[in-house]
Amino acid sequence: MPIIIWTIQLILIPALSPLGIGLIKNMKAKLQNRQGASIFQPYRDIWKLLHKDEVVSVDASWIFRCAPYIVFGITIVVGASIPLFSSLGQGIISSDMLLVIYTLATGTFFLALAGIDTGSAFGGFGSSREMTISALAEGGFIFSLLTLALTRGTTNLFGISAIPMSLYDQSFLPTLLAFLGFFIVLLAETARFPFDNPATHLELTMIHEAMILEYSGKKLALMEWASANKLLIFTALGANLFFPFALAQSSMMGVVLIGIFAFIFKILVFYAAIAVLESSISKFRFFRLPDLLLISFIFNIIAIGLLNYL
Amino acid sequence: MLGIFASPMSFFVSLLLFTIGAIGSLIAQKDDALANWWGGLFAIAGSLGGLIFATSAMIVGNSMSFSLGALTFPLLTFSFHVDMLSAFFVFVISLIALFCSFYGIGYVKHYYKKYSIGALGFFYNLFILGMMLVVSSSNGLFFLIAWEVMSVASYFLVIYDRKEQSNLKAGFLYLVMTHIGTVFIILAFLLFYTYTGSLDFEVIKSGVALIPLSIKNIIFVLAVIGFGTKAGIIPFHVWLPSAHPAAPSHVSGLMSGVMIKTGIYMMMRIFLDILQPIPTWWGLTLLIIGSVSALLGVLYALAEYDIKRLLAYSSIENIGIILLGLGSALTFSSFGMPQLALLSLVASLFHTLNHSIFKSLLFLGAGSVINETHTRNMEEYGGLIQYMPQTAFFFLVGSMAISALPPFNGFFSEWMTFQSLFQGIAALDFSARWIFVTSAGALAFTGGLALACFVKAFGVTFLARPRSQEVLHAKESLPLLRVGMGALAILLLVFGLFSGFVVSFIEKVGRNLSIFHSIPSFVSVLPNQSPTIANFLRVSGPTFFAFIIVACIAVALAIKYVIHRNQEIRLGATWDCGTDLTPRMEISATGFVYSLMTIYKGVLMSRIHHDVKYFDEKTGFLQKSRTVTLSAKDVYxxxxxxxxxxxxxxxxxxxxxxxxxxxxxxxxxxxxxxxxxxxxxx
CATH class of the missing domain: 1.10.287 (Helix Hairpins)
Structure with missing residues (x-):
């Protein structure tokens, strides 16, 4: 039985992530009074790209060629080591919060290097902007998880998700504040509004798209898929660490199924929130983003301050 | 067998080898090649000796006190005391000196016929000898002599390339600053003498009860300024970014990797060993100093476009991280929590070891690049990965390790530092707690900024297209240089994967200090696991690394053989929007950090300076060239x-x-x- 759970744990993120992107796009289209593409369109896109030949710049080095595999591989590994539908993983695999944060940073590192590698002006600026945002988001990211680690007494992510949330507990308000901080980081790290516009190739606004501009064919498919994975990973972190209910506590078939359905439900809520957000606000000017990230950090500081009175 | 190697004799053999290396290369200075090989080989032999001595001393685990003859100077005895802390630092010095010497033999070749190689060999060996004495001496006066040998020898190495006017200035600044620091150290030692009547560290330690608290506090301030100047804490760091880049690269590696750690060693020796018990504010002060140094150090590193200055500033950042560990160790020990104090001390020692490896590797890599391109300005690099693929690979490994990316060793020591700060937040209250929160915040932001800094350092240097003619003539570095760098790069991975093993070793070192003698171990010693602390889960290095590698390879194979077998990859030009894409259009070092420098304007006081040249000076209509410099203001x-x-x-x-x-x-x-x-x- 655990083998089956591990298989589900391993493939759940890459299997569901394109669907998530399709859902957000579809919801946004509906909100904008458009028909919108099918929610399965991202799968078709990836399949199509995977069967195309590719063009690689003559200036590119092995970093550019290897980066998609590394970036994608890292999202798979991280996806498998965070709580998705159960909190059973404790002790089986390393899912320390700092390890997860820094492993994700390794992906960002190679993505940014790949952006510089081809010598295109777009790629370099994309990397510069990406590193700027991720450098500023790091504080909020670590501290929002730290607030949880302090309330639950462990930095293990499965450990954090194993302790049920109580509405009447004094840790409720700090958790809520930490969640607000985390949500800002989520938007920043996964290149959504108001940090980045995932739908455009206009050079003034793009960050993530600028870095992967030179990719084509299979490598582009991997990059797109990896970024969908990353969105799902962050959403799963937000859903399962801050709202840890209905997670499977044993490996019984029924409990696991409930866990998976609960997971999908929570993800749906998050994605709907992102879609509504993206339809209702505009992208911020680049130099206003630090304010937003600082707010995320301050939320977490307040949360930790409130923990004083536990 | 180990007993023989862990004896004073083997330590003296190692010291003797350095001495022979120093004097021999001075005698052989007529012949450049001979002097180089003589100095280099004896440095290698001496380092190997030191490595064997230190390793066996740490395994045997007893303290040794011995002295060199019975000289009858008042107050001065040439007495040594090597406990495990000293042995650990001897280990770090020897390890880095070993690989820097390999590199040095190859690197020095381009100084042939330009400068005296004999003098370089002399001062190089003397410098390492001085550092070995500093961490093993147990008499205040003897220590000061060793300290001076180390400082003066390194001064001559800094001004070695003396045709460059700026190097002489840097050397002078270094000499002045290091002696201002020494003044504070002498004052601290004099206070020791006044109250305990001895300059011998062992005697001082046993008589520490005689020193009143107010004097202890003064000694703390003096020692922090004195040793902090050597370690490069902000604001006493001003010499560091100019002196380290001036020296030949293998010496820069030693200075940044090891020499600044002697300041850390003495802080540990005095605060954690000699002056126990200590008041709380010492540790908290070190935490604040550490946070400031870490955050400002990385911001200044980010603002640099001189590759060696960038690395020098990043050393300041890492000294800050080491001080965060040490500061929490002091705080915990003053609150009577020896277990947590030990954890923090181990974090600090582990980061000392790790930083010395990756920083020397990065300096060696930078040295190879400078050797080929004849400039330290990163704006004139670009595309070097095509010309120096192996050097680029080693530099990449170093960059990943210093940015604390798993599975390299930097991550594990930073992880431990984070954990000890988190433990402080959880365990302490009120003001101490808030200082820990601030420190953890500083460390979190430092981590993010360091990542940006090294994406810039690696990306702008090695990727994209060459931005100057010099790059086009660059060749892969000589085999000896690659041996030095390659070995260090392997060490980074090995110490990362087997961090659990290394940590259990360092924990033994920490427990050798008398305040930690009686507490139980926090490490579950299994060879492939990192420490388990209370209910914080272990981070298993090898498994995780294997998992990532397997995932990446599986994806690559699946794509290649399952999804699309006969794939075609065509080479084409980078998309150029229809214009001719020139290297001038790609991102520069300045451009890369422009946004971060604008955001941190309040701290960096960054400003843009335009330098315009005209064809027509008087009227100023026709611009000939325009140079834009974005730099941080030198507020200090x-x-x-x-x-x-x-x-x-x-x-x-x-x-x-x-x-x-x-x-x-x-x-x-x-x-x-x-x-x-x-x-x-x-």
């Missing part, structure tokens, strides 16, 4: 050292007034001086 020079220098100049001018040139006046001065001295003495 402007607001701290500048005024101090002015003050010194003015007061010297005033003091000059008593110099009348009349011999009778001078006799009166002597008389008064004598009377005053007698009054104090009696």
């Amino acid at each position: 020079q402007l607001y701290l050292y500048g005024p101090l220098r002015k003050l010194a100049a003015i007061s010297s001018e005033k003091v000059k007034n008593i110099q009348s040139g009349n011999i009778h006046t001078y006799i009166v001065y002597i008389f008064f001086a004598l009377v005053v001295a007698l009054v104090f003495a009696l």
